[in-house]
Amino acid sequence: MICVRGIRIPLKGHRRLDGNLAHELPLATERALALLRLDEGQTRRTTILRRSIDARKPRGPGRAADPNVVIEFTCGVELKDPRAERAVVNRLGNPRVALAAPDAFAWPERAARPLPHRPVVVGAGCAGLFCALALAHAGLAPLLVEQGDDCARRTAAVRAFAQGGPLDPLSNVQFGLGGAGTFSDGKLSTGTRDASHRLILEALHAAGAPERILVDSHPHVGSDLLPGIVERLVAAIGELGGEVRVRTRMTGLGLERGRVASVELERDGTSEAIAASTVILATGHSARDVFELLAGLGVPLEQKPFAVGVRVEHLQATVDADRYGRWAGHPALGAASYRAAWKASGGRRCFTFCMCPGGQVMAAASEPHGVVTNGASETARDGANANAALLVNVLPEDLDSPDPLAGIAWQRRLERAAYEAGGGDFAAPAQLVGDFLRGTPSTGPGSVRPTYPRGVSWGAIDGLFPAYVTDTLREALGALPRTLPFFGEDDAVLTAPESRSSSPVRIPRTDALMHPNVAGLYPVGEGAGWAGGIMSAAADGIRAARAIVASLG
Ligand SMILES: Cc1cc2nc3c(=O)[nH]c(=O)nc-3n(C[C@H](O)[C@H](O)[C@H](O)COP(=O)(O)OP(=O)(O)OC[C@H]3O[C@@H](n4cnc5c(N)ncnc54)[C@H](O)[C@@H]3O)c2cc1C
Structure with a gap:
């Protein structure tokens, strides 16, 4: 296949650019064939391989002007005579034209020999699911255990909690089949590079x-589709010889002479210990009991930097108008997103994270007496508000103890303080940006209605955080309107706290991905501090599976 990059088509004057790939393909193909100096009769098939939006505004004084929006495509062109493709590429000598490299990354081959016991994957989040899928492809018949419910029951539990019902500590936005990813926004973009990314997208x-996750430069699934996807991944693990048990919690780990010997599992109040030589710990950053369990066993853990802050909500229409000018609402563009970062005068960083266009602020608690926010959107991204986390980094030296678990205690104190400040029924403390900048408590919303489902308690959020967090947030909120004017909206809502964006603990591991002090223990994913986000957690799970298969020769 010939790959033609950099096909840039301005939105202006091209009505066929409407976000529907079937409508856009002929336009992109026309440009690709013109560049290749070929006609359609010579081709067997053309495809869009990648689609991105360039909506940069002119620099300098014209900055406030409308952007010259361009849709950029990479096209794949297959010729009727595939042997002629190389000649076409060589004849042109254009750096934008190349033969598509075959994607060499695949699921692991069958393992050379079995393990002494089947591998046990603990935690069915992105890391655990993809690790189990890869181990199943290798014929190692993994057992995947998940403390929370299957997606149907979990969806009911999450919905009931959002509507004011009780929190199920084992089945909520953080815990249950699919992990934190199931009720996530499902943005699949990642700052990491890994050969397995294409494989993960294809599996999803x-x-x-939707097929367009294979094409979009910022792929997005949406929280309405994710539970079904997770159930189908689980079915695939079963079809390949693996076993998945829900409502099954790892409560103990047996270690003998520096290696894993067993795991203790609990289901419906009944415990069983099973012999195990390979345990993949994919329990996520919210499994605080697992960190405590490891610390209690004397397994070395480390502190690591993390970040906390607030969810900020604006009207999506305001964000669209700022980003896209007169093109706002154009079907080729969808709801606009943004990213921002600010380095405060003290050197601390403030940055947006997990921006959800047309989304909703989520009630993401997993412990009683603790409020946690996060954000998500549905596939259509058609909610009235845009939300994003606005975070400040917290460093190990900010903590009051060298204990590896000090970061968890710090997060928990913040979440409990927010619970108290919210009135004790999972309402979240909230303040308008204008009031926050002026240092005045808020009494109610303006034009932006907060979407946090358990309700918000208006007031001041300063008291929840140490001064270095609020000072940095204030400085950033004062500066960001220079590049993103809507950040200057007084009525934007800050809902607190966003405390689970990353793990405050790292579980060390060697190049073979095993814990240096516990043979057979593979810490993976976000909780172990080796990933952040859906794609990197899934890639880390696959990496661990490949390391296990490789260890078998
Ligand atoms: C609302 C929300 C929106 C998000 N949006 C995005 C997004 O758009 N894009 C993105 O890239 N990331 C997003 N994230 C983050 C993403 O979901 C995580 O990075 C990812 O899920 C981490 O995967 P993981 O497998 O490492 O851990 P988790 O997903 O946390 O999975 C860990 C699993 O282990 C289970 N477990 C824990 N302890 C035990 C035990 N003792 N026994 C058995 N099971 C156990 C837990 O119940 C859980 O299901 C979002 C997160 C949330 C909450």
Whole structure:
């Protein structure tokens, strides 16, 4: 296949650019063939391989002007005579034209020999699911255990909690089949590079994610589709010889002479210990009991930097108008997103994270007496508000103890303080940006209605955080309107706290991905401090599976 990059088509004057790939393909193909100096009769098939939006505004004084929006495509062109493709590429000598490299990354081959016991993957989040899928492909018949419910029961529990019902500490936005990813926004963009990314996207597509995740430069699934996708991934693990048990919690780990010997599992109040030589710990950053369990066993853990802050909500229409000018609402663009970062005078960083266009602020608690916010959107991204986390980094030296678990205690204190400040029924403390900047408590919303489902308690959020967090947030909120004017909206809402964006603990591991002090223990994913986000957690799970298969020769 010939790959033609950099096909840039301005939105202006091209009505066929409407976000529908079937409508856009002929336009992109026309440009690709013109560049290749070929006609359609010579081709067997053309495809869009990648689509991105360039909506940069002119620099300098014209900055406030409308952007010259361009849709940029990479096209794949297959010729009727595939042997002629190389000649076409060589004849042109254009750096934008190349033969598509075959994607060499695949699921692991069958393992050379079995393990002494089947591998146990603990935690069915992105890391655990993809690790189990890869181990199953290798014929190692993994057992995947998840403390929370299957997606149907979990969806009911999450919905009931959002509507004011009780919190199920084992089945909520953080815990249950699919992990934190199931009720996530499902943005699949990542700052990491890994050869497995294409494989992960294809597996998600095969499990029901829209085809355009294979093409979009910022792929997005949406929280309405994710539970079905997770159930289909689980079914695939079963079909390949693995076993998945829900409502099954790892409560103990047996260690003998520096290696894993067993795991203790609990289901419906009944415990069983099973012999195990390979345990993949994919329990996520919210499994605080697992960190405590490891610390209690004397397994070395480390502190690591993390970040806390607030969810900020604006009207999506304001964000669209700022980003896209007169093109706001154009079907080729969808709801606009943004990213921002600010280095405060004291050197601390403030940055947006997990921006959810047309989304909703989530009630993401997993412990009683603790409020946690996060954000998500549905596939259509058609909610009235845009939300994003606005975070400040917290460093190990900010903590009051060298204990590896000090960061968890710090997060928990923040979440409990927010619970108290919110009135004790999972309402979240909230303040308008204008009031926050002026240092005045808020009494109610303005034009932006907060979407946090358990309700908000208006007031001041300063008291929840140490001064270095609020000072940095204030400085950033004062500066960001220079590049993103809507950040200057007085009525934007800050809902607190966003405390679970990353793990405050790292579980060390060697190049073979095993804990240096516990043979057979593979810490993976976000909780172990080796990933952040859906794609990197899934890639880390696959990496661990490959390391296990490689260890078998
Ligand atoms: C609302 C929300 C929106 C998000 N949006 C995005 C997004 O758009 N894009 C993105 O890239 N990331 C997003 N994230 C983050 C993303 O979901 C995580 O990075 C990812 O899920 C981490 O995967 P993981 O497998 O490492 O851990 P988790 O997903 O946390 O999975 C860990 C699993 O282990 C289970 N477990 C814990 N302890 C035990 C035990 N003792 N026994 C058995 N099971 C156990 C837990 O119940 C859980 O299901 C979002 C998160 C949330 C909450």
